[in-house]
Amino acid sequence: MIVDKPAISGFYRMGLQERLEIVKKIAGLSEEDLSKLREGLPIELANTMVENVIGMFQLPLGIATNFRVNGRDYLVPMATEEASVVAAASHAAKLALPDGFIATSTRPIVRGQVQIIGLEDLEGSARNVLSARKEILDEANAYAGSLPKLGGGAIDIGVKAYDSPRKMLVVELYVDCRDAMGANAINTIAEGIAPKLEELTGGRSLLRIISNLATERISRASVVYRRDRIGEEVVEGVLAAYDFALSDPYRAVTHNKGIMNGITAVAIATGNDARAVEAGAHAYAALSGGYKPLSRWRRDEHGDLVGELELPLAVGTVGGATKVHPVAQVALKILGVGGANELAEVMCAVGLAQNFAALRALVSEGIQKGHMRLHSRNIAVMAGAEGIEIEKVAQIMIAEKNIRLSRAKEIIGEIRRGGNSK
Ligand code: MEV
Numbered sequence: 483m484i485v486d487k488p489a490i491s492g493f494y495r496m497g498l499q500e501r502l503e504i505v506k507k508i509a510g511l512s513e514e515d516l517s518k519l520r521e522g523l524p525i526e527l528a529n530t531m532v533e534n535v536i537g538m539f540q541l542p543l544g545i546a547t548n549f550r551v552n553g554r555d556y557l558v559p560m561a562t563e564e565a566s567v568v569a570a571a572s573h574a575a576k577l578a579l580p581d582g583f584i585a586t587s588t589r590p591i592v593r594g595q596v597q598i599i600g601l602e603d604l605e606g607s608a609r610n611v612l613s614a615r616k617e618i619l620d621e622a623n624a625y626a627g628s629l630p631k632l633g634g635g636a637i638d639i640g641v642k643a644y645d646s647p648r649k650m651l652v653v654e655l656y657v658d659c660r661d662a663m664g665a666n667a668i669n670t671i672a673e674g675i676a677p678k679l680e681e682l683t684g685g686r687s688l689l690r691i692i693s694n695l696a697t698e699r700i701s702r703a704s705v706v707y708r709r710d711r712i713g714e715e716v717v718e719g720v721l722a723a724y725d726f727a728l729s730d731p732y733r734a735v736t737h738n739k740g741i742m743n744g745i746t747a748v749a750i751a752t753g754n755d756a757r758a759v760e761a762g763a764h765a766y767a768a769l770s771g772g773y774k775p776l777s778r779w780r781r782d783e784h785g786d787l788v789g790e791l792e793l794p795l796a797v798g799t800v801g802g803a804t805k806v807h808p809v810a811q812v813a814l815k816i817l818g819v820g821g822a823n824e825l826a827e828v829m830c831a832v833g834l835a836q837n838f839a840a841l842r843a844l845v846s847e848g849i850q851k852g853h854m855r856l857h858s859r860n861i862a863v864m865a866g867a868e869g870i871e872i873e874k875v876a877q878i879m880i881a882e883k884n885i886r887l888s889r890a891k892e893i894i895g896e897i898r899r900g901g902n903s904k
Pocket of ligand 1: 736740743885
């Protein structure tokens with residue numbers, strides 16, 4: 483999605499309808515798309531997606547603005563229940579303009595694992611598997627659906643032998659999933675190839691499943707925040723905050739949770755398996771043996787703040803809920819990515835922006851002030867405030883440190899009677 487003016491000014495201050503109109507125009511949404519956004523997932527469709535359905539559980543869908551990644555501008559749909567996340571991402575993306583983020587991703591390779599038990603000679607069995615590599619790949623690709631035709635499919639195998647606590651072989655199949663997340667394709671391949679592996683090893687196959695630690699499907703994003711824009715105190719503060727996360731796993735988890743606030747919200751909005759993404763990200767953070775921050779922050783030779791984020795992102799733009807869920811379809815249209823790699827690159831940039839926003843808030847005013855501002859505006863709206871009343875009511879409640887629905891209603895009454903001129 484190429485947007486002429488990525489920095490849509492005051493998007494958050496607009497009314498819902500005005501916001502929708504802007505997104506409709508920029509993303510070229512149809513009336514049908516708008517009704518999908520309004521109506522959400524029909525319960526009849528939900529009933530075909532999971533079991534024992536009794537209702538719907540909805541999340542707000544927000545749009546993060548100002549994201550420029552690899553020179554392209556994006557409106558980023560984010561589904562989250564947490565206040566401030568969308569605003570923080572948008573603001574951090576704005577501070578990165580005009581350069582924005584640089585992001586890359588590897589070939590979308592994910593591994594499937596077949597566990598083989600009941601073996602006597604681990605080494606001999608492993609040798610038999612490895613020497614039948616070509617045969618295994620050919621057969622695996624017969625289970626790979628349209629992937630080989632699209633330039634993907636099973637491309638390699640690996641074998642691991644474990645002696646304890648149980649003797650077993652794990653045969654791994656590396657599959658290029660193209661624009662799919664890959665779970666369906668890989669699980670089909672793993673189940674399909676298992677009898678062949680039993681034949682080659684003389685053992686019995688047990689688990690045949692994708693690994694959610696996609697160390698071959700990595701995305702990277704980087705950004706430079708200029709010191710004259712964000713201030714020396716923020717540069718120093720973010721670096722000190724990063725050192726805290728490097729030193730202490732209890733902090734690193736929260737640091738990474740902030741990153742995932744952004745990534746997971748985009749994963750959910752686009753119908754992706756957010757649990758798989760989360761599991762992979764946290765395992766990747768612990769890959770060195772200690773739990774570490776997923777991002778890195780340093781100062782460059784100009785004194786500017788440089789951030790980098792690297793993590794496995796197995797996400798798709800085809801198949802699964804991305805194609806079934808009407809809101810995910812519209813979200814993908816709004817985002818306008820050409821495929822899974824581009825989606826992963828934008829998600830990585832969002833994660834980095836989210837991380838910067840959190841650290842910046844934490845080292846300056848703290849996280850609660852922004853939350854309170856947003857919370858008080860929400861309470862004002864819930865109490866019936868309209869237009870300029872919203873900010874006014876919010877300000878008064880913050881000044882009084884009394885952010886409650888009943889107080890908001892009183893203040894609205896006072897304003898409308900011309901009584902509250904604070
Ligand atoms: C809250 O959802 C996320 C943060 O805790 C992240 C962080 O501490 O870096 C603010």
